[in-house]
Each structure stands twice: as structure tokens, then as C-alpha cells.
Amino acid sequence: MPATEQQEQPDLALLVASSSGDKAAFEEFVDRHKSALFRFARAISPSLTDAEEAMQQTFVSAWQHASTFRGEGHARGWLFQIARNAQNKMHRRRAGEPPQHDDLTDLGNQAGWDCGLTPLADVIENREWVQHALSSLLVDDQEILVLIEVEGFSLLEAGDILGLSLPATKSRLHRARLRLLAALRKEEHHA
Amino acid sequence: MPDSLIAGVRCSEVLAELSDFLDGQLEMARTETLQAHVIKCDACERFGADVRAALDLLRETGTPEPLPDDVSKRLAECLRAL
Ligand SMILES: [Zn+2]
Numbered sequence: 153m154p155a156t157e158q159q160e161q162p163d164l165a166l167l168v169a170s171s172s173g174d175k176a177a178f179e180e181f182v183d184r185h186k187s188a189l190f191r192f193a194r195a196i197s198p199s200l201t202d203a204e205e206a207m208q209q210t211f212v213s214a215w216q217h218a219s220t221f222r223g224e225g226h227a228r229g230w231l232f233q234i235a236r237n238a239q240n241k242m243h244r245r246r247a248g249e250p251p252q253h254d255d256l257t258d259l260g261n262q263a264g265w266d267c268g269l270t271p272l273a274d275v276i277e278n279r280e281w282v283q284h285a286l287s288s289l290l291v292d293d294q295e296i297l298v299l300i301e302v303e304g305f306s307l308l309e310a311g312d313i314l315g316l317s318l319p320a321t322k323s324r325l326h327r328a329r330l331r332l333l334a335a336l337r338k339e340e341h342h343a
Numbered sequence: 344m345p346d347s348l349i350a351g352v353r354c355s356e357v358l359a360e361l362s363d364f365l366d367g368q369l370e371m372a373r374t375e376t377l378q379a380h381v382i383k384c385d386a387c388e389r390f391g392a393d394v395r396a397a398l399d400l401l402r403e404t405g406t407p408e409p410l411p412d413d414v415s416k417r418l419a420e421c422l423r424a425l
Pocket of ligand 1: 347380385386
């Protein structure tokens with residue numbers, strides 16, 4: 153059988169089967185998404201242990217609520233949303249944590265906008281630099297960069313997962329990108 | 344950098360709209376206006392290239408790493424208990 157045929161029961165079909173108790177279907181669903189979910193969980197969790205716990209809780213919750221996935225949008229987005237809600241409950245950051253309101257010019261300057269630095273492409277040595285810079289950012293910045301740049305969600309989809317309007321999503325993404333650049337410049341200086 | 348006025352647009356406006364510009368989220372006319380500035384402004388051209396370079400690297404991370412063995416094992420145990 154060609155690979156394309158044996159592969160890919162759609163996520164919706166797997167979740168429908170899961171909701172009627174089909175464990176094998178659910179395990180296939182988990183296998184398909186666990187690595188990406190863990191990467192996202194790491195971006196939104198204070199520690200590796202928390203990320204693992206968030207991932208487990210997310211899949212337990214997905215099993216229990218499989219019938220609530222209606223197939224609008226990606227199942228992966230649905231999972232990420234569950235993970236994020238679980239994490240918010242566990243850490244209650246968003247309620248108390250003030251949003252970052254850095255002045256855009258200051259942010260730009262930290263990112264190297266104000267001076268004729270060597271082009272970033274010539275100084276970034278490897279992908280680990282970028283990973284390291286990413287993980288040095290605050291959760292709000294990391295999660296939107298992972299959703300949009302790494303996972304490839306659209307602005308609208310990411311906004312749904314994060315509970316943000318389109319303008320708020322764009323604004324947060326823009327600032328997160330500038331902070332990523334600033335973090336890369338910092339890595340450059342430490343290198 | 345000096346906030347130069349080039350092609351009727353200031354560098355600070357380009358900075359503010361850079362993501363929308365790179366993501367194709369601006370009206371055509373506004374895109375052309377910013378384009379006209381960026382073509383003539385070395386600073387904005389360089390900075391736009393920096394943003395693109397950083398994001399390209401991030402996007403290249405692509406496929407996530409497989410779960411570490413112990414994490415994977417504990418997940419399987421957790422699912423078995425459902
Ligand atoms: Zn300029």
C-alpha cells in the first residue's frame with residue numbers, strides 16, 4: 153500500500169474514534185502531535201518538569217473532551233489551546249503579570265536598528281543561537297514566535313489560541329520579533 | 344540612527360510597520376510607499392534583512408525533536424492509565 157494511503161487518518165476521524173473509546177486511535181493522534189506539543193509546552197512552561205506535566209494533562213484532557221473538537225481549524229491548535237489554558241491555571245501568571253510595554257524605538261534600538269551593525273546573517277553562527285535567544289525571552293514572546301514562525305499558524309489562528317484580537321496578535325508578534333533580534337545581538341556580544 | 348525622511352516616510356514609521364510590511368499585511372499603496380523608502384534607505388534595508396534572517400533561522404527549526412525517552416515512557420504510562 154502506498155505510504156499516503158496507510159498514513160493520515162484525519163485528526164478529526166481519530167478524535168471521533170477516541171471519543172467513543174478507541175484507545176488505538178487516540179494513541180495514533182498522540183504520536184502525531186506529541187513532539188510539537190512538547191515543544192510548545194516548553195515555550196510556555198517555567199521548567200521542563202512543568203512542560204512535561206502540561207503535555208500529559210493536555211492529552212488527558214484531549215481524551216476526555218475529544219468529542220468537543222468539531223474539526224474547525226487544526227487539531228494541533230486545539231491541543232495548544234488546551235495546553236495553554238492548563239498552564240495558565242497552574243501558574244496564574246497572566247492575571248498578575250503586566251504586559252510589556254516597551255517603547256518601540258527602544259526595542260528597535262536594542263535590536264540593532266539604530267546602528268550600522270554587521271548584518272545578522274553574517275554573524276549568526278548556528279541554529280542553537282536562535283534557539284537559545286528564543287528561550288531567553290518571556291513566555292508571551294516565546295509562545296507567539298513558536299506558534300507563528302515555527303508551527304506556521306496564521307495570525308488569525310494564533311490569535312484564537314492566545315485569545316487575542318488580530319491587531320493585538322500583530323502587535324505582540326512585532327514586538328516579540330524585535331526582542332528576538334535584541335536577544336540575538338546580545339548572544340553576538342557574548343560570543 | 345537618524346530618523347530620515349525618505350520617499351515621504353520616516354524610518355520610525357518603517358520600524359513600526361515592519362512586520363506588517365514583511366508579512367504582506369499592508370494595503371498595496373502603503374506597501375509601495377514603504378518599499379520606496381526601504382530601497383533608498385540603507386539602514387532600513389539592513390534592518391529588514393536582519394529580521395528576515397532571524398525569522399528564517401527560526402522557521403528552519405522545522406520538525407520538533409522527538410520526545411526524550413524518559414518523557415515518552417512516562418507519557419505512555421499516563422495514557423495507559425486512562
Ligand atoms: Zn529608513
